[in-house]
Amino acid sequence: MDNMELRTKRLLLRPIHKKDAESVFKYRSDSIANRYQGWIPKTIDEVSDFIDNRVSSTMNLQGTWFQFVIIINESGELAGDIGLHFYDPENRQVELGCTIDKKYQQRGFATEAMTEILNFLFGKLNKHRIIASIDPENISSIKLVEKLVFRREAYFKESLFINGTWTDDLIYAILRKEWREKSRN
Numbered sequence: 778m779d780n781m782e783l784r785t786k787r788l789l790l791r792p793i794h795k796k797d798a799e800s801v802f803k804y805r806s807d808s809i810a811n812r813y814q815g816w817i818p819k820t821i822d823e824v825s826d827f828i829d830n831r832v833s834s835t836m837n838l839q840g841t842w843f844q845f846v847i848i849i850n851e852s853g854e855l856a857g858d859i860g861l862h863f864y865d866p867e868n869r870q871v872e873l874g875c876t877i878d879k880k881y882q883q884r885g886f887a888t889e890a891m892t893e894i895l896n897f898l899f900g901k902l903n904k905h906r907i908i909a910s911i912d913p914e915n916i917s918s919i920k921l922v923e924k925l926v927f928r929r930e931a932y933f934k935e936s937l938f939i940n941g942t943w944t945d946d947l948i949y950a951i952l953r954k955e956w957r958e959k960s961r962n
Contacts, residue, residue: 786850787851788849791848797846800854804877811876832860839866859874860874860875871902895951905952912939912944922949930949
């Protein structure tokens with residue numbers, strides 16, 4: 778499963794590789810575009826270290842992060858990434874996060890990639906609940922998860938210390954049965 782790939786009409790989602798470090802650095806290091814991210818690398822070496830030491834090479838391992846990159850089928854270009862955090866001790870819940878290179882935003886790539894990931898998590902991996910943690914000022918991410926029928930569950934005041942600042946945190950979630958209902962409509 779670790780070498781698995783997910784495909785949509787326009788995208789390939791595959792596990793991140795060391796060879797992706799330069800492409801990931803190009804969009805992840807943009808501190809303005811990624812101001813809501815908890816990780817903004819300063820060097821390519823930081824990205825390489827992230828791939829080697831902070832991302833699991835095994836999918837669905839409790840207590841780890843697994844990272845997919847989003848590749849545009851037509852051009853072969855790397856457009857972003859999706860991280861899956863298998864945080865639940867019973868391994869039935871997953872936190873996810875998505876980052877899209879600013880030059881590929883507003884084209885529906887995030888919606889398409891997240892839809893495929895949700896189908897995979899709920900269908901193939903039989904997960905019960907998926908959450909997303911979002912900065913309340915990140916309107917684009919809020920619109921994305923609401924479009925995917927996530928519901929807002931919590932608002933935490935100054936609960937995360939990100940990039941030297943205490944930040945509020947919105948938690949959105951969706952249950953497998955809610956995703957199935959959405960998929961039927």
